[in-house]
Amino acid sequence: MADLQLSNLVSGKPVLLEKNGVSVCVTRVGDEVFAINDVCSHSDASLSEGDVTDFKIECWLHGAEFDLRTGEAITLPANMPVAVYAVKVDGDSVTIEI
Numbered sequence: 305m306a307d308l309q310l311s312n313l314v315s316g317k318p319v320l321l322e323k324n325g326v327s328v329c330v331t332r333v334g335d336e337v338f339a340i341n342d343v344c345s346h347s348d349a350s351l352s353e354g355d356v357t358d359f360k361i362e363c364w365l366h367g368a369e370f371d372l373r374t375g376e377a378i379t380l381p382a383n384m385p386v387a388v389y390a391v392k393v394d395g396d397s398v399t400i401e402i
């Protein structure tokens with residue numbers, strides 16, 4: 305069963321998904337969908353409340369940026385990556401593999 309529907313996701317507007325006890329930040333960029341752990345690796349902030357530019361998401365609390373594709377921390381103060389989860393898009397069905 306799908307976790308989300310592609311047609312409900314707006315490009316550049318992240319959403320929070322709780323799945324199997326994990327908080328996931330799901331972001332559509334164009335026709336691609338990316339899923340990373342929602343908790344910033346710097347401190348306890350929800351990345352799904354951050355701003356997206358291209359393939360980057362910026363933590364709203366202290367401004368660290370992460371690559372949505374790899375989870376890599378691009379700018380300080382975060383220096384640890386966040387986990388990335390595989391996303392399956394099948395027609396309108398979006399499934400996060402956790």
Ligand code: FES
Pocket residue numbers: 344345346347348349363364365366367368381382
């Ligand atoms: S909590 Fe995200 S940058 Fe500090």
